[in-house]
Amino acid sequence: MLRTYYVSGAFLLLLIAAVLTHYLLTDRAGLQAGIDRTVTLTGLASPALGVAWYEPRLRRFEAAFNPAYPELLPPERQGFVYGDLYGK
Amino acid sequence: MGNKPFLHFLALNLFGERRKHLGVVGLSVLLIFLLASTLFIASSLQTTLSRALEKEPDFVVQRVRGDHLLPVPESWVDEIASIHGVSRVVPRVWGRYHTEPKGDSFLVVGIDFLEDQSHPELAKLVEGIDLRKFLNGEKMLVGEGVARWMDTHFYPKTFSFLTPGGRFLKVERFATLPSESSLVARNLVIVPIELARRILGLGEEESTDITFNVPNDDEWDNIEDKIAAMHYDLRIVSKKESRKAYAELFDYKGGFFLVLYLIVLLAFVLILYQRASQVYSQEKRAIGILRALGWSIRDVLTLKIYETLSVVFASFVLGASLAYGYVFLLGAPLLRQIFLGSGMGESAPPLVPVLDFSILTSIFLLYAVSFLAAVLIPVWRIAVTDPKEAML
Numbered sequence: 338m339l340r341t342y343y344v345s346g347a348f349l350l351l352l353i354a355a356v357l358t359h360y361l362l363t364d365r366a367g368l369q370a371g372i373d374r375t376v377t378l379t380g381l382a383s384p385a386l387g388v389a390w391y392e393p394r395l396r397r398f399e400a401a402f403n404p405a406y407p408e409l410l411p412p413e414r415q416g417f418v419y420g421d422l423y424g425k
Numbered sequence: 426m427g428n429k430p431f432l433h434f435l436a437l438n439l440f441g442e443r444r445k446h447l448g449v450v451g452l453s454v455l456l457i458f459l460l461a462s463t464l465f466i467a468s469s470l471q472t473t474l475s476r477a478l479e480k481e482p483d484f485v486v487q488r489v490r491g492d493h494l495l496p497v498p499e500s501w502v503d504e505i506a507s508i509h510g511v512s513r514v515v516p517r518v519w520g521r522y523h524t525e526p527k528g529d530s531f532l533v534v535g536i537d538f539l540e541d542q543s544h545p546e547l548a549k550l551v552e553g554i555d556l557r558k559f560l561n562g563e564k565m566l567v568g569e570g571v572a573r574w575m576d577t578h579f580y581p582k583t584f585s586f587l588t589p590g591g592r593f594l595k596v597e598r599f600a601t602l603p604s605e606s607s608l609v610a611r612n613l614v615i616v617p618i619e620l621a622r623r624i625l626g627l628g629e630e631e632s633t634d635i636t637f638n639v640p641n642d643d644e645w646d647n648i649e650d651k652i653a654a655m656h657y658d659l660r661i662v663s664k665k666e667s668r669k670a671y672a673e674l675f676d677y678k679g680g681f682f683l684v685l686y687l688i689v690l691l692a693f694v695l696i697l698y699q700r701a702s703q704v705y706s707q708e709k710r711a712i713g714i715l716r717a718l719g720w721s722i723r724d725v726l727t728l729k730i731y732e733t734l735s736v737v738f739a740s741f742v743l744g745a746s747l748a749y750g751y752v753f754l755l756g757a758p759l760l761r762q763i764f765l766g767s768g769m770g771e772s773a774p775p776l777v778p779v780l781d782f783s784i785l786t787s788i789f790l791l792y793a794v795s796f797l798a799a800v801l802i803p804v805w806r807i808a809v810t811d812p813k814e815a816m817l
Contacts, residue, residue, distance in 0.1 A: 339429075342436035349739060352746040359753070360778050368777045369476055371605030374550040376480040378615070379534045380517055380636050382667070384474060384765065385568060385611035 435731050449697070450740045453796070456689060457744025457788060458751070463682040464784045465752040466764055469776045470608075474671050477609060481664060482513070482636035483645070486652060489660045496631035501656070505637055508651055510644045515540070516632035518618050520625040522586060524578075531571050531614045533586075535621025551600050563620055564599040570611035572601045589626030596620065608774040690795060697799040709807055716812035725808040726801065733800045737793045745785060753778045 376382045439446060486505065488495040499516060506514040518535035538544065538560055548554060551566060559566075565584075567575065575584055575598065585593045602610045622629065639648050645663065653661050715725055751757060753776055765774075 338436040338440050339433050341440060342432070345739070349742045352742055356746050356749045359749075360780055363753075363778050365777050368605050368775055369473060371550070371603055372473060372477045372609055373480050374546055375602065375606040375610045375613070376477045378536060378546045378550060379519070379609075379613065380482055380515070381519065381532075381534065382474060382477045382481045382609060384470070385532065385570065385607070385609050385613060 431728075435728060435735070438728070438732060439735060446736055450736055450743070452693065453736070453740035453792070454744040454747065456686070456693065457741055457792060458748045460682060460686040460788055461745050461748035461785070462752050462757060462760055463763075464781070464788070465748055465779070466757050466761060466776065467676075468781045468784060469752070469779045470764055471671060472779045473608060473777045475668060478664060478668055478671065481667070482515070483638045483664050484636065484649070484652075485517075485662045486635040486637070487660045487662065488634075488656075488658055490658050494633065495658070496627050496633065497635055499630040499632065501659075502635055504655060505635060505652060508648060510639055510641060510648055512638045512640055514635060514637040517634050517636055518621045518625065518627060518632050520621075520633055522614070522624060524574075529574060530612070531567075531574075532612050533614045533616065533621055533624050535618035535625075536615055537618045550606065551602065554600060559599050560617065562597065563594065564597045564616075565620075566600050566602055566613075566615040567598055568602050568610040568613040569604055569607045571614055572598070586624045588623060594620070594624060596624075605775060611774060687791075690791065694795045694799045697796065698803070712804065712807045713812045713814075716808065722805070722808045726805060729801060729804045730797070733797055734793075737796050741789055741792065745788070749778075749780075752776060 486497065486501065488497045488501075497516070502514050502516055505511060515537070520533055521530045522533045523530045536547070538547075538556070544556060547556065547566075558564075575581070580598075583595050583597050585595050587593055596616065602613065602615070616624065621627075622631070625633075627633070639645055645665075649661055649663060653659060712725055715728075716722075720728075751760075756774075756776060761776075
């Protein structure tokens, strides 16, 4: 039983090591640099929410998300905050 | 108590009641996984965007009437540039282009390639780009989302923009922006500034807004006041305000989940407490036997503390590691929609791994303390009773 206990402990430590290794070896600066360059070029730092992103502030209409409860806002709606960042 | 027989007994105890422990570990892993995933996404986005915000100009000047943006005249650029302490005053041209009135949209951004800074930045952003070729004719750089949209809508090489004047502008797709930048560039269409003006229907001397920097931080408020007094329909937005908006957004969304988590955790602890306080006669007898064999109350509690800590540690490591893999290896499918919307399409932008140890510590403490209390209080109650009574 003690062996199984130690093996389980070792497995958990291995998981921690795997997470830390991935964290340390990932090219975080490279990922950030790509974003930084785009922002330096365009001057716009707000996140791009996809080409199909719904923008009530700009489009002034809203499609019902739930037919049984049309007043319910879709859960992924971002306009309430993102929409105010320079109107992007 | 930290000797080998004790550990052996602890292991026997844990594996002897593995069914009970596995159920608790399963539920705990699920709880920790959900909360950690949400907080990982929030902290990654918050960190990435606040770092990106550092690259944005310090101030943005817009022309607003009835809360609607109006084109800014170029004469404002000279007015702002004449203020002492202001640097790099640049007119910016950008706007949404809708493919149909209620359809998908791109963010068209015009870049002034005559400016010194634009060339090297573009060369760094898109490796191997031939700027001469790009500037020769009407060409555009598109984000990943736009490229996918154009491919699926049969625009493999060119796209015809319909200008507000009713004319079509055929623009050639030159290159796609790299996927590392897709968090901010997914819906971007980068074109030379003059072309952007034509697509968006702006006049030659007009721009969407004006940006500028104030190198001396102490002058920010003073210059903001001076510029705000220049025109009645002028709105000035500082980088500080944008930073605050991001912080509020992600704290709000992460905090919302934290509240939900606390409710669930409370329910979980209540169930645990109720279960542990109605300790099964078998377990009650086991504690009684240990006491009769000469174990002190402290020894019994130490055993239970180690047992509970093993469960807590296993649950936490499993839950947090699974959350890390789900968010930073798989890109957090489904859950990322809460933060980034569902318009992202099939592939997610890569999330920059951010391990905020204060978040991990908070989750661990919140979970471990309540778990330990829910288990140890009933055990202590039995341990302090007479062994004969406990064994009955």
